[in-house]
Amino acid sequence: MTLPTITETPMQADRAKTIFEKSVAGRRAAVLPDAGVPERPLEELIPERLLRSEPPHLPEISEPEIVRHYNRVSRRNFDLDTGFYPLGSCTMKHNPRLNERVAALPGHARLHPAQDPKRAQGALELMWQLQETLAEICGLPHVSLQPSAGSHGELAGLLLTRAYHADRGEQRHQVLTPDTAHGTNPASVTMAGYEVVKVATNERGGVEIDDLRAKASDEVACLMLTNPNTLGLFDENIAEIAEIVHGVGGTLYYDGANLNAIMGHSRPGDMGFDIVHVNLHKSFSQPHGGGGPGGGPIAVSDRIEPFLPRPQVMRRDGTNGAEPLFDLDFERPKSIGRLRGFQGNFGVFVRSYAYILSLGGDGLSEASETAVLNANYLLARLKKGRAGRYLPVAFDRHCMHEFVLSGKPAKTELGVQTLDIAKRLLDFGFHPPTVYFPLLVDEALMVEPTETEPRENLDAFADAIDRILEEAESDPEIAKQAPYTTPVRRLDEVKANRQPVVRQALA
Amino acid sequence: MTLPTITETPMQADRAKTIFEKSVAGRRAAVLPDAGVPERPLEELIPERLLRSEPPHLPEISEPEIVRHYNRVSRRNFDLDTGFYPLGSCTMKHNPRLNERVAALPGHARLHPAQDPKRAQGALELMWQLQETLAEICGLPHVSLQPSAGSHGELAGLLLTRAYHADRGEQRHQVLTPDTAHGTNPASVTMAGYEVVKVATNERGGVEIDDLRAKASDEVACLMLTNPNTLGLFDENIAEIAEIVHGVGGTLYYDGANLNAIMGHSRPGDMGFDIVHVNLHKSFSQPHGGGGPGGGPIAVSDRIEPFLPRPQVMRRDGTNGAEPLFDLDFERPKSIGRLRGFQGNFGVFVRSYAYILSLGGDGLSEASETAVLNANYLLARLKKGRAGRYLPVAFDRHCMHEFVLSGKPAKTELGVQTLDIAKRLLDFGFHPPTVYFPLLVDEALMVEPTETEPRENLDAFADAIDRILEEAESDPEIAKQAPYTTPVRRLDEVKANRQPVVRQALA
Amino acid sequence: MTRYTSATDTDRAEMLAEIGVGSVEELFKQIPEPVRLGRPLELADGLGENEVFERLVTLAERNADAEHEICFVGAGMYDHYVPAIVDAITQRSEFLTPYTPYQPEVSQGGLQVMFEFQTAMSELTALPVSGAGLYEGPSTVASAGYLAIGATGRSRFVVSRGVHPHSRETLATYAAGYGAELVEVGIEEGHTDAAALADAVDGETAALFLQSPNFLGAVEDVEALGAAAKEHGALLIVACDPMTLGVLKPPGECGADVAVGEGQPLGNRLDFGGPSFGFFCATEEHIRRMPGRIAGETVDADGRRGFVLTLQTREQHIRREKATHNICTAQALNALAAMVHLAWLGRQGYRELGELLVQRTAYARDRLAALDGVELLHEAPVAREFALRVDAPVAEVLDRCADRGIAAGYPLGREYPEYGDGLLVAITERRSKEQIDQLAEALGDAVKELGTRNKQQEVPA
Amino acid sequence: MTRYTSATDTDRAEMLAEIGVGSVEELFKQIPEPVRLGRPLELADGLGENEVFERLVTLAERNADAEHEICFVGAGMYDHYVPAIVDAITQRSEFLTPYTPYQPEVSQGGLQVMFEFQTAMSELTALPVSGAGLYEGPSTVASAGYLAIGATGRSRFVVSRGVHPHSRETLATYAAGYGAELVEVGIEEGHTDAAALADAVDGETAALFLQSPNFLGAVEDVEALGAAAKEHGALLIVACDPMTLGVLKPPGECGADVAVGEGQPLGNRLDFGGPSFGFFCATEEHIRRMPGRIAGETVDADGRRGFVLTLQTREQHIRREKATHNICTAQALNALAAMVHLAWLGRQGYRELGELLVQRTAYARDRLAALDGVELLHEAPVAREFALRVDAPVAEVLDRCADRGIAAGYPLGREYPEYGDGLLVAITERRSKEQIDQLAEALGDAVKELGTRNKQQEVPA
C-alpha cells in the first residue's frame, strides 16, 4: 500500500445524499405543545372521506442531523459572501447584514399583513417612504411596490399599458423589444397577450433607429428597453427613441435591471420612459437567496397612475398639525387590480429601505460611479492581456457598469468555448460571468463587477482569465474538461432533460 | 501540458492570509454618526501628553471583504454542526438554535448589568429559576451562578473551602486529587494556595481506598473528584470515600464535567459532595464557541452557603399575594467576595435555562440514559473490530457516558501512536476523541459520543477506526503522515514554541 | 454615508489611469447631456449603521405585531412558530447570497434543496411533479390559469367564491393579459354551491378553481365538486393550505390536476405579507408546461450524483416569447425555509400539527359561538379557521379587542359585502387555550357593549 | 419534551442487544443503590420550542433594556452599537460550535482569529504580547496579580481606589487564595492620590494596579503614577477601556508591564453582564507566564502557513499544578466578536469613535453640570464617562428618570460611600445629542422636585 494521494477533493468524495435518504422511521425533531383543549375524534369534526389516510413521507430525523445536513449542503454552493461573482445583469453587490437585522425585528417580521392600517403605521410609512425614494431615483412620480420581481414588474407594466390604451378606446397588439432584451421581456409580452416585434441593434450597440422607425405604428403598444442595455452601453439616442414611440402612441417601458449604472446620474423618467421597474434584489442590495426573494416595484408617469395595482399605500396629511396617517387605498376604479396577495414583499422593502438610508442620495450616486469605474477598469485590464485577442469586447466603447466580451476568437483560434472558460474559472475560485447572453453577441461573456468589489479582486479575475487563455494556447483540453475542483464536475443536462427525475421516489 | 490533477485540496491551495494582510490604507467599513455637538480641539479636553499620537494599526478594509474574510476563515474549522465530535470530557452535544434566539432578545442582550433590580425582574427571575433547577439536579440547596467556567468554579470551590475552614479556625494545606483528574483541578489547587496530593486509582478505575485513607489527615482541606471519573466509570465506593474525607474534616468537591452521565439518576449532593460545579457549556448545551464562553455555576451544601460569592440572586416573597420580588444580595458578611464582574455570564444562563425548559426533568434524565447507551454501544462496536485488539478499553466494564481506550498495543504492535490515529480520523471526516488524557492510561483515547448522535454516526466512526487500523496493519506510514485532506497538514509545534510568533508584525 | 465600497482616492486615480481617462465623469459622458440629472438626488444623506438601526426600530415599534398582540388573524397567512433552525440555515451566507443556480457545479447546495423541496411538496399534495416555487399564493393561482389555457386551448375559468379574494383578483388581473373569461360560483352555507358549479362548468371551460379549506375556513368536498371539471375536460386546480395537508385529503387524491397555494405557513414569517412563496404541483402530463425553476437529478462527468435546473426549454431565458411563464427571480430562500420547517416537523410532527389545529379550532369555534351576539357564519367542517357573525359593527369590535392586545380576526366585509358582519378567526399552534379564552372574553365584552340589540332585553324576565 | 436525540425504540433495542444487556437500566447498575436518585427530578416537564420561546419572551419583556430605555449606565460595560456583521459571523456554526482548537489541522479558523485578535489587542495596548482572551475584566485583573506574584516573587499589591470596584473585589477574592496583601490608595479630585501612592509602593510590592480612565471617568497620568512601581521593581498593571485607546495614550507607551481590561465594549452586547471577555497584554518578558490560550504562527508538513496553540507548557492541561493559571474554557467567541468589530471600525473608525465619545462626553458633562442641584464630582479630564453629585437622593432621582424612559447613570454610593450623592454617566455613539438633552431635562426636573434644598430660595429675590 502506498500513501494516499488526493484523487478527489473532500467535497467530491462526499456524495450527495438527500434528507429523505437520511430519514429513519420514528425519529423526529419538533415537539408540539399539547392541544390543551378537550380533544374529540377527528372524524367527528371532519367527515372521514375528506381526511388524509396516511401522512406524507416527510423526513424523520433529529434536529442536530437536520442542521448538519443543511450546513453541509450549503457548502456546496458558491456564494457572494465568499468570492467574486461578476454575473452580468445580476448586480451581485454586497448584501449588508444590517438589512437582515432590521428585517427580523418583530415589528416587521411578525406583523400580520391584514393588520388594520391604524396599527401598522410604521410599516405603511416605510413603504410610503420607499415609494417616494424610488420615485425620485426613477424620475417618475408614482410607485407601486407590489410586483415581486423584475419579470412581475414587466407584466405589470404591460398590463398597465393595456389598461391605458383600453381606457383611450385603443387596442394594440405589438410590443417592441430590442434583440438584446432579456428573456423575461418577450416572455412577459406573450403572457400579457401581446406579440413580440424585435428591433435591431446598431453598430454602437444601441437601438437601430431606422428599424425602430419602420416598426413603429399604431399597432405598437409599448417599447421595452434597458438603458444602459444588456451590453452595458447607454443608448445615446434615447430621446429620439422616446419621441418615435410616443409619436405612435405607444408607452415606453424601462427594464430597471441595469439601474445600478445610473443612480443619481440619469433618470428613466427624464429619458421619456412611462413605466419603470426596479429590481430591489439588484440595485438595492436585497440578497438573491439562490433565486429569490426579490422585489420589482414599478414607477410610472401621471398618465399611467390611475391604472396602478390595488391596494396603493397613501399618506393623509394630519389635520391641525397632527402626524400624517398612512393607509391602503383599495378604491382605485381604473386599477388593473391585484398582482399578488397582500401588499408585496415587505421584508424586501425593509432591507432596501435600510440600504437606501445607509447610502443616502450621495452614496447611491457614488455607488453608480464606482460600479462604472470598476467595470471600465476590469475591461481595460482584460483588453491588455490575452482576452484582448481571444475575448474582444463586443462593442468597443467605454462601458457603463458592465460589458460584454465575445468568445468567438477563443472558439475559432483556440478551440475553447465560452462555456469552457466559464467552467475553468470555477477552478480559480471565481463565479463566471453571465454566458451566452445577450444572444446578439457570439459566445458572449457578460461581466458586471459591481461597486463593492475592491480592485485586487478585479486584478485577480483578469489574471485568471489570462491564465486560462494561456493554458488554452498550449492545451485546450484543460478548459474543455474543466472544472476539476468543484463539488461535482460537469453535469449531464441532457440526461436530466430526457428522463426528468424531479423528485425523490419514496416508499 | 497534461490535464490538471488535484495535488492539494482547494482549501489547502488557499493559503492563510490574515485580515491585516488584506488591509489597504484608506479603506474602511464603519461610518460613525456625526458628533452632533459643538466640537472642541481634543487637547482642550484632555492634556496632550495623555493622548495617543498615532492610531493603532487596525485593518483598513471594506465590509464586504471583512465578511468574506471571516466566512472563508470559518470554513477552516471543523465544527459540531458539521460532524461527529466525540471529544471525551467535553460533551459535544447539540447546540439548539432556539437558545441563540432567546439569548438575542433585546430584553436579554441589551440589558445593562447595572440595571436596577426593580427593572430587571425577568433576568433575576431567570437566574433564580436556573439556580433552583441546578440545585435540584445536583442535590445541593444553594447555587451561585458567578463562575465563568469549570475551572473558575473549581477555584471558587477551593476558596469556599478555605473560607469554611478559616471560619472554623482551621488552616489546611493539602487538596487530594486522583491521578485521573483533569488538569484544571491541580492548577486550581495551586492557584487557591493549596498543595496537590495525588491519590491512586484502583483496578476498577476508581479511587484506591487504601491510598486515600493513608493520605487523609487534618491537613487535607478537600478532595476533588469527578464521578463518573475521567475514565467514564462511576466510582462505586463513593459513599466510603465521602465518609473518609468528611471524617478528617475535609470538604468534597465535585468536578461536574461529567454530569451528563447521571442527570436525574444520581446527584452529587446525595453522594456526599459539599460543592459541585456544573459546566453549562457541556451538560446544558451552551455552544463551545471554539473555546468559550461557558458557565461554571456552583451548588453547595448548607454549611458552605454563608461563604458563597457576592452578589447572590434572591427571591423575596410578595406580601399579601403580590408577585415575588427578585433582588441581588450584596450583604453577605462571610462571603468570599466577587469572582468576577457583575452577575455572571447571563447570556449563557439564558441558553441553558431554555435548554432545561425544553427537555424538562424527564428529558434530562432520558438524555443521560441515551448518552450512556450511545457510549456503551460504540464501545461494544469497537471491541468487536480491530480496536478490540489494538485499542483495548482501559478498564473493561460497562462505561457511563464515555470510555477510554489505550493505544498501547497499536503503538507496540503496529507502530502507530494514538496521535496518528487521531490525525488519520480527520481524513475520514471525524473529529478525534480526546487524546493522551487521562494520563493514567497509556496512549489514551477518550471517547464521548453524547446523546445527540444517531446510531449511524457511531457505526461510521467504529468503521473508520477499523479501516485505519486495517491500513496500519499493512502500512503504518499512512497514519503516521496523516492527515492529508485537512486545510493544513501536521503543524510544526516545536517551531511555534521555540520562536513564538504570537502577533503579526505591522508597519 | 455608508458605502460598502473599497476604492480609495489612490485606487481611483490608478484605475482611471489604466482606463485612460481623467475622471469618472468622463465615463459618464456617454449619457447625453439632456438626460443627465445634473443635480444631486433629493434624498437624505447617508447614515451610519447605528442610526439606520435606530430609525428602523422606531418604525417597527409603531406596528402592532404578533409578538406584542395575540394574533387570530389568518386569511391566508398565519402566525405559526418558525423554528430557530430555519433562521440559522436560511441566514447562512451560502444560501442567502448566491444567485439562481446557473452554474450547477458550484450550486449543488441550492439545487439539492430545490430537489428536496419538490419532493416534499409533491408528497404533501400527492401530485407527482412540483416546481421549485413561485412568488406567493395568489399569483401562483394566476399562473395555474396560464397553464390551463396552454394545456386545454380554452380560455374560460370557473372560480369558486370560496377561493381567496386575492387569488381571484390576481387571476382576473392576469386574465386581462393572457385573455380569459372568469365565471364565479357562489357559496352556500360555507361551501361552494355545487349545483351552480355544475351548471357553470362547460366544454369551453379551461379550468375549475377551488380552494380547500376555502376562504371561510370550510373544508370543501373537492372530489365531488371537481367531477364537473373531469366531465368537461377542464383542469381541476385546487388551492390549499399546506398546514392542513397532514389531516385533509391531499388534492392529488381528490382528482386535482394542479395544486397551488400560499407557502407562508411553512417556515416563513408573516413579514406584513411577504416574501413567502407559492407552490405549484401537477400531474406528470403537465411537467413541460410548469412555470418557473425545476431541479432534476443527474450525474457528473465522473458519474457522481448531482442536480441541475432542468426542462429549461420551458423558461424565459431559453425560450423567450415561447416560454411557459415569464418568471425569473422567484423565492428560493423561502422555499428553503419551508423545507427546513417540514424536515423539523417531520412525518409525525406534520400530522400532529394538523390535528392540533383541528382540535384547538373546534374548541375556539364552540367557545366563541356560545357568546351572546356571536354566531357561526356557517357550520361546515373546518380545519384551522372559521367564520363568525357578530351582532355589532365589526370594525369597532376589532378596535376594542385590539385595545386589549388581541387581533381578533379578519373582517369579511370588504371582500364579501354579503357578510358585512363576518369575522374570520384563525388558529395556530401558538394560540393556546388560555389565549382563546382571552379572545372569548374580549370579543364577548366588545359585542355586548357595542351590540345592536341587547340580548338581555330580548329574554323575558 | 424536546429531546434532540435520535434513538428510536428499534434503535434502542438493537443497541442494547449489541451491548449485551437487556435494558439501559442495567448500564446504570454501576451506580450503587444508595446514591441513586430513585425518583424523577422535581422539574417541570419539557416543552415544545414555541412554548419555551414564549416563556423566555415573557421574562425578557420584564426587563428594561437599552432598546427600550435610553441607557447612560456604564461602569465598565457600555451600550455600544454592535454591527450586524458581528452577529452574522459569530453565529456561523463554524465559529459557534467547535471546542477549543485542540486539533489544529481542523481548527485553523479559530486559531487564525486568535492570532488576529492578539495582533489587534497588542496594537491597541502598544504591548508586544497578547493572550487570546480570558473570562472578563475583573477576573483578568486578578489573573494579572497572579502573574505579578510569579514574576516578582513578592506578594503585596498596591491598588488605586480608581480601579473598578469589581476588579478590586475580585482581586481580593483571588488574593485570599494565592496569598497576597492588598493596599488601597485613595482618590483626590478624581485622580489617584499620587503622594499616597508613592508612599504605598515599596520594595515588597509585586504590582501597582491602576485604571485609566478610572472608575470615576478620570483619565489618569499613568506614566507619572507608574514611576513608583518602576522605582521599586514592581510591575505596573494597567486596566483600560478598549474603546478609549484610539484617543488615549496606550498603556504600553506609559510604561505598563501588563495591560488588562474588560472587552465588552468591543463587539459584545451587554447581556446583563456577560459573556464578554478580558484581555491580557504584556511585555515580551512575561510571555511564558501569561494565562490562557495563545495562538502562534508556524508551518505544516508541506510548508504551508498555519497556526497552533503555543507555549502550552504554561497551561493546566500540560503542566497541571505547575500551570501559570487554571483557565481552560475561556471566551473565544467573544474575542472573535471583538476582532470583527475592530476590523469593521478599522484604523480610522476606531480613532473617530474615540473622538466622538470625548466630544459628546464633554458636551454632556457641561450640559448636566449646568443644571441646578447638579455639580461635577471632579474636574479631571474624562473620555467617555464622568461623575456628578446630585443634590437629591440618587436612588429616587434614578427612579424618576426611569419613569421617563431614561437610565440616567450608575449610583456610586454602594461602592463609594464617600460619594453617596454620586452618579456616573456614560456616553456611547448611540447616545445622541437629543438623548443627552432629554437626560438633562429629566435629571434637572428630578433634582428640582426631589432636591434637599430649593435653589430658587437660595437666590435672593
Ligand SMILES: Cc1ncc(COP(=O)(O)O)c(C=O)c1O
Ligand atoms: C435585463 C434583465 N431584465 C429583467 C430581468 C428579470 O428580473 P427578475 O429576475 O427580477 O424577474 C433580469 C434578471 O436577471 C435582467 O437581467
Ligand SMILES: Cc1ncc(COP(=O)(O)O)c(C=O)c1O
Ligand atoms: C473533567 C474536567 N474538569 C474540568 C474541566 C474544566 O472546565 P472548563 O473548561 O469549563 O474550565 C474540564 C474541561 O475540559 C474537564 O473535562
